Amino acid sequence: MKRPKITIVVTKEDTGFSAHALVDDVSINTQGETLEELSEMILDAVNLSFEDKGYLFNKEELNFTYDLKSFFEFYKVLNVKALSERIGMNQSLLSQYIHGIKKPSINQRKRILKGVQQIGKELSEVNFLL
Numbered sequence: 001m002k003r004p005k006i007t008i009v010v011t012k013e014d015t016g017f018s019a020h021a022l023v024d025d026v027s028i029n030t031q032g033e034t035l036e037e038l039s040e041m042i043l044d045a046v047n048l049s050f051e052d053k054g055y056l057f058n059k060e061e062l063n064f065t066y067d068l069k070s071f072f073e074f075y076k077v078l079n080v081k082a083l084s085e086r087i088g089m090n091q092s093l094l095s096q097y098i099h100g101i102k103k104p105s106i107n108q109r110k111r112i113l114k115g116v117q118q119i120g121k122e123l124s125e126v127n128f129l130l
Helices: 034-050 068-074 080-087 091-099 108-125
Strands: 006-013 016-022 027-031 062-066
Touching: 006 027, 006 034, 006 068, 016 034, 016 062, 027 034, 034 062, 034 068, 062 068, 068 091, 080 091, 080 108, 091 108
Parallel strands: 006 062
Antiparallel strands: 006 016, 016 027
């Protein structure tokens, strides 16, 4: 078995966060009260799952996929009002999606993701005068 690429699915739960991944026939699951705790727990779980293969992963090698609630909890620096204006979505509707009150369609999720990725791209290209 060659070293697998691992995608971790993170979801917000009532008591914290959960994470799971399915890699071939290996199911990896854990939970944490905070995203920081969950991040440590998932790395430990992944490394334990592949210990017999001699693989040791670090956080940068894991791909994380978030539900909207988890993503906006983790990236609190994102302003929902500003994002809603940027993507042309009603702020109240975006807030309802983020809080799980309403479930966005695939097209709405793509629209939100595209807006977040545009912000990320712009930020990655920023330079400051020194």
